[in-house]
Amino acid sequence: MMMMSRAARIMLLLLLTALSGCTGLANLSGVTTPTDLYVLSPKSTFSASLPQLRDQIVVQQPTATAAVDTDQIAVQPTPLQVQYLPGVRWVDRAPLIVQALMIESFENTGKVPAVGSSTIGLRADYLIVTDIREFQAIVPPGPDASALQIDVRLNIKLIDSLSDRIIGSRSFEEIVPSASDAPDDVTQAFDEALGDTMRDAIEWSIRTIAQHAATGEG
Known part of the structure; x- marks a missing residue:
């Protein structure tokens, strides 16, 4: 060689x-x-008639189906099909985004002395348990496929930590039309739908906890 x-x-x-x-x-x-990342915003305006709580609240990480438990933005072209907007994502998985925004929104009410997640070791008087039932854009039937509707539905359960009992359970839903199927318009509609849903859920939660604490039930 x-x-x-x-x-x-x-x-x-x-x-x-x-x-x-x-x-x-x-x-x-x-x-x-490049991938465009999108965030959503907490709610900052609430009813002035909300009662003041003395209790500490822990917001647990929401549960969701695999189709929603992702950082992709879900779209349903049909009731039995799930797709995702191409080239765009949320900054985190949807349940983590909803949890963080609910904590910040509870804080923004000024009616809760302490609120956080279980990871910070906060002693909870009440737990907020959330199931994300809907969190997607829906293509409505008809010729205009760009007229997306954003559907956000949260089921909220309130648990008294001392007695480990559910003191309230209720679902909250908002459907907001998107101006177009462009990512900016879709995420803006998501922000509005989630914001309105969180406002209703948080106001109901505070009033229900205040009533329960006042009656001394356990």
């Missing part, structure tokens, strides 16, 4: 290095394809 000269070995090494560098650049370009 013919032995490769030192100069030939150096040239081969340089060529392989250059080729691997090109492959690395191609891979880097592939994984940095």
Whole structure:
């Protein structure tokens, strides 16, 4: 077998290095394809008649189906089909977003002395248990497929931590039309639908907890 000269070995090494560098650049370009990220906002306006609580509240991480428990923005073209908006995502999984926004919204009422998640070790007088029943854009029947409707429905259960009893359970839903199927319009409609749903759920929760605490039931 013919032995490769030192100069030939150096040239081969340089060529392989250059080729691997090109492959690395191609891979880097592939994984940095831009994706638009969207956030949602907490609710900050509430009824002035809300009672003041003395109790601490823990908002547990909401449950949701696999179709919703994702950072992708769900769209239902038919009642039995789920797709996702291409090229866009939420900044986090939907249940984590809803949990964080509910905590901040409870704080914004100014009626709760302490509210947080179970991960911070807060001693809870009451638990807020949320199930996300609907959190998607729906394509309504008819010729205009761009007229999406955003459906947000939350089921809220209030649990007295001392007695481990459910003191209230209720569902809250808002359906908001999107101006178009453009991501900016869709996420704006999501923000409005979730905000209205959270406002109703939080006001009901505070009033129900206040009534329960006042009666001394346990």
